Amino acid sequence: MxxxxxxxxxxxxxxMGLGMARSLLxxxxxxxxxxxxxxxxSALADAGGRPEATPRLAARGVAAALIVVVNAxxxxxxxxxxxxxxxSLAPGAVxxxxxxxxxxxxxxFAARAQAAGLLYLDAPISGxxxxxxxxxxxxxxxxxxxxxxxxxxxxxxxxxxVHELGPDVGIGSSFKIVNQLLAGVHIAAACxxxxxxxxxxLDLARVFEVITQSAxxxxxxxxxxxxxxxxxxxxxxxxxxxxxxxxxxxxxxxxENFPLPIASAALQIFLATAAAGMARDDDASVARLYAxxxxxxxxxxxxxxx
Numbered sequence: 001m002x003x004x005x006x007x008x009x010x011x012x013x014x015x016m017g018l019g020m021a022r023s024l025l026x027x028x029x030x031x032x033x034x035x036x037x038x039x040x041x042s043a044l045a046d047a048g049g050r051p052e053a054t055p056r057l058a059a060r061g062v063a064a065a066l067i068v069v070v071n072a073x074x075x076x077x078x079x080x081x082x083x084x085x086x087x088s089l090a091p092g093a094v095x096x097x098x099x100x101x102x103x104x105x106x107x108x109f110a111a112r113a114q115a116a117g118l119l120y121l122d123a124p125i126s127g128x129x130x131x132x133x134x135x136x137x138x139x140x141x142x143x144x145x146x147x148x149x150x151x152x153x154x155x156x157x158x159x160x161x162v163h164e165l166g167p168d169v170g171i172g173s174s175f176k177i178v179n180q181l182l183a184g185v186h187i188a189a190a191c192x193x194x195x196x197x198x199x200x201x202l203d204l205a206r207v208f209e210v211i212t213q214s215a216x217x218x219x220x221x222x223x224x225x226x227x228x229x230x231x232x233x234x235x236x237x238x239x240x241x242x243x244x245x246x247x248x249x250x251x252x253x254x255x256e257n258f259p260l261p262i263a264s265a266a267l268q269i270f271l272a273t274a275a276a277g278m279a280r281d282d283d284a285s286v287a288r289l290y291a292x293x294x295x296x297x298x299x300x301x302x303x304x305x306x
Contacts, residue, residue, distance in 0.1 A: 008029050015129035023157050026049050080109075097121065097123060119144065123151070124179075126138045126183075142167065177285060190220055193216075200202060226281055242266075
């Protein structure tokens with residue numbers, strides 16, 4: 001990195017974006033940021049960043065903009081809307097787009113960015129809020145060599161692994177959609193397995209211990225089941241994320257005339273969980289839906305002792 005800190009805007013300071021902003025600050029970047037949440041903006045300020053009221057203000061004159069919002073519609077708004085970053089980025093700046101979206105949307109945004117004289121890297125992320133906070137995300141990126149070159153210092157700060165997947169925007173998003181198919185199915189399966197274990201009157205903590213040391217385990221089982229054991233459904237990753245992402249999987253499958261029966265079943269489970277009032281809760285809430293259907297009692301949050 002040059003003697004003068006590189007300046008970067010982070011738009012979207014949720015559980016992922018805020019962790020990424022903090023990783024950039026630790027690496028010596030000058031970080032501005034924007035989020036609708038006042039508490040998120042305050043958290044950025046507490047970490048040493050500069051919160052701004054709009055994406056356009058956050059991106060004023062910076063060399064790179066990291067977009068960590070929920071979906072394609074939000075990405076388009078923060079890039080090209082009335083207060084979007086495209087109007088205020090420095091010429092030749094790089095946009096690093098990390099929201100999960102259909103590949104066609106990523107291609108469309110890249111074309112608009114190029115027309116505005118900006119670089120665009122299709123760079124979805126994986127690893128959860130913990131990896132975001134520690135700067136150890138996995139990035140699935142595609143884009144022109146110039147975009148990779150401009151984004152490299154940022155990627156080194158936020159990620160343990162950067163998969164360079166080719167020069168064509170859309171490849172990164174395609175890889176992320178395959179990942180989300182598996183992630184959604186694995187979460188649904190983990191929640192089904194744990195509530196099934198409860199119906200068999202098994203000790204759930206012991207089930208977790210045994211399965212994590214057996215062939216049936218998965219990263220999602222190991223990551224999400226502790227939420228069930230603790231009765232803590234505060235949203236690290238919300239149910240609504242998977243109604244969106246598996247919805248994208250379903251749309252692509254339908255467009256390609258490709259059958260996706262397992263992913264489709266998982267999508268319906270997440271939709272049912274959302275319809276039961278848990279759309280904004282942690283995605284391990286799928287277990288709560290199963291428990292409601294079967295009349296089971298899952299662990300409750302531990303009460304703090306004085």
